[in-house]
Amino acid sequence: MRNKRGAAVVTETSQPEESPAGKQRADPSTTTMYTPKDLEALRKAYKAALVGKEMAIKEAEKLKERMANMDASRVRISTRKTAMKKTTPRNLKMSFYAVEVEADEEGKEKQRESVNGRLRSIVDVTHDLEVAKMAGFRESMLKELRRAKKQDMEEICMEEGITYIKLNQAKADVAEIKASRNYAAWLKEKDKEPQDEDNADQQYATSNEDAGDE
Structure with missing residues (x-):
């Protein structure tokens, strides 16, 4: 009887061992440790990502501006074509000829006025x-x-x-x-005076020619 009681006491006071399957596993995310080298690499990667984002935003702004300029140019070209369609085409050769004729007429008119x-x-x-x-x-x-x-x-x-x-x-x-x-x-x-002067000039010219022949 004593042995049974002692065994019972021992049995009550001893703790049962946990099975390996029942043990709790540690969370890797809470237990991971980063070295200073890893932190520096992460910081550089983050900075590079920010720079890439800024460049992408600037490139997008440039593309948007180019598209706006293209639309404005297209509107100006369309307006110019419409104006050209509305105006009557002129023959440049005929225009130059008309200008020359007008200038010639003005010159003749001035000459007539002077005369x-x-x-x-x-x-x-x-x-x-x-x-x-x-x-x-x-x-x-x-x-x-x-x-x-x-x-x-x-x-x-x-x-x-x-x-x-x-x-x-x-x-x-x-x-x-x-x-x-x-x-x-x-x-x-x-x-009679002009005729006399002409005759004198002719006689003078004839005398000079005769002198030259001699």
Whole structure:
């Protein structure tokens, strides 16, 4: 009996051994240890990932900007084509010809105006000269007739084929007639002057040619 009790006591106080299958396994995630070298590698990998992300974002922004520019260019080209369709095409050769013709006409018009201006100046000068010449002849005749008497003027009026009315009137009429006659003779001589100059030039040229032949 004693042995049985002692055995029972021993049995109650001893702890049963756990089977290997019942033991708890440790969690590898909580028990893993990283060395400083591993941490440095992880830090570099993270930094490289951030840099790659920034580059990808920048590249995406550039692509977006290029697409926007392409769309804007497409709109401008389309607008330009529409404007070109609306405008009437012009022949450049005909345009240049029209410009040349217009410029030529303007040049001719200016030349005509210049020639007309010179002609007007010549005519005005000639007219003034003729008027002055006629006035000079008239004044000269009046001086010659200043001392003429009534009888003298009656004879002169008869010679000129006019009627004597009064002394002063007769002097004025006779002076006008003789001045006109002298003026006509002056014009006749004046018209001959250019021909005489041309003949003189021709004679001078001929004499030079003869001298050269000798």
